Amino acid sequence: MTKSDGIPEAAYGILQRDHFSSELEEVAEQIRRVGYAILDSGYTSEQLQEISDEFDLVREQYLKTWGESRLKSLNEFHTIRALLTHGGATFLQLAMNRNLTAVLQKLIAGTFILNQQNGVVNPPGETYNQGAWHRDLPYQHYTSSTPLAVNALFCVDDNTLENGAAFVLPASHKAIAFPSESYLRKNAVQVNAKAGQYILLDCMLFHSGGFNRTAKERRAINHVFSIPYFKQQINLPENMHADDLSPEAQALLGFNFQEPASIASYLASRPTNRDA
Numbered sequence: 541m542t543k544s545d546g547i548p549e550a551a552y553g554i555l556q557r558d559h560f561s562s563e564l565e566e567v568a569e570q571i572r573r574v575g576y577a578i579l580d581s582g583y584t585s586e587q588l589q590e591i592s593d594e595f596d597l598v599r600e601q602y603l604k605t606w607g608e609s610r611l612k613s614l615n616e617f618h619t620i621r622a623l624l625t626h627g628g629a630t631f632l633q634l635a636m637n638r639n640l641t642a643v644l645q646k647l648i649a650g651t652f653i654l655n656q657q658n659g660v661v662n663p664p665g666e667t668y669n670q671g672a673w674h675r676d677l678p679y680q681h682y683t684s685s686t687p688l689a690v691n692a693l694f695c696v697d698d699n700t701l702e703n704g705a706a707f708v709l710p711a712s713h714k715a716i717a718f719p720s721e722s723y724l725r726k727n728a729v730q731v732n733a734k735a736g737q738y739i740l741l742d743c744m745l746f747h748s749g750g751f752n753r754t755a756k757e758r759r760a761i762n763h764v765f766s767i768p769y770f771k772q773q774i775n776l777p778e779n780m781h782a783d784d785l786s787p788e789a790q791a792l793l794g795f796n797f798q799e800p801a802s803i804a805s806y807l808a809s810r811p812t813n814r815d816a
């Protein structure tokens with residue numbers, strides 16, 4: 541028996557089968573199995589417009605602050621580092637999105653923190669720093685039974701085949717080495733996603749931005765969420781004011797996992813055991 545999509549429904553010789561009670565569970569399972577999935581943020585078109593406007597505003601300011609030619613010389617011109625430290629709640633909300641948090645809680649055992657949040661611009665007709673195969677835990681070659689970090693690429697614009705939507709190499713989070721050129725050619729998949737969706741990846745999945753063949757930039761916001769034992773790319777607590785943040789936001793941004801500077805500050809951070 542088959543449904544209209546042609547996929548057989550019948551099965552035999554199966555003793556164990558997954559059942560999902562929600563769409564979010566299925567998203568999490570797809571990431572575990574093949575390393576990537578698409579998740580809806582649930583934002584309205586007005587909210588998406590606000591994110592888009594804010595992205596452009598912050599980028600303009602960022603370029604003024606750090607200088608176009610300096611950023612170009614560092615291959616940093618198409619990236620806005622630590623987006624959420626540039627003021628406004630818009631980008632913090634993206635990192636704390638309800639659907640996203642629910643999937644992350646299913647994937648990363650125990651506590652996780654935001655390791656980085658970067659604006660990414662895929663320029664028309666030229667290469668850029670993310671247009672190369674990499675893992676988001678770069679230089680790492682091992683496999684892990686559960687994800688140590690998860691990447692959430694929020695699409696500010698539609699991601700299409702023409703504008704350089706990211707390529708992924710399915711299930712490559714389960715392999716230690718980067719594969720041969722011919723394996724890559726046969727198995728790489730380009731991921732179409734709509735503005736307002738997150739492309740979620742196990743951070744060990746090999747992926748690369750594609751070449752943008754349109755006349756317009758493609759904008760996205762990349763997040764990496766990790767177990768708290770990894771250093772943040774840029775120390776977020778040092779660049780934000782605790783007083784402006786809820787306890788949940790402080791926990792996500794790593795305020796509770798700052799490296800103690802000395803034995804004295806480590807001991808001061810320990811809870812007192814009154815019975816000892």
Ligand SMILES: O=C(O)CCC(=O)C(=O)O
Pocket residue numbers: 660662670676693704705706747748749750760762
């Ligand atoms: O531009 C893209 O879609 C890919 C972004 C990316 O690979 C990254 O930020 O790690």
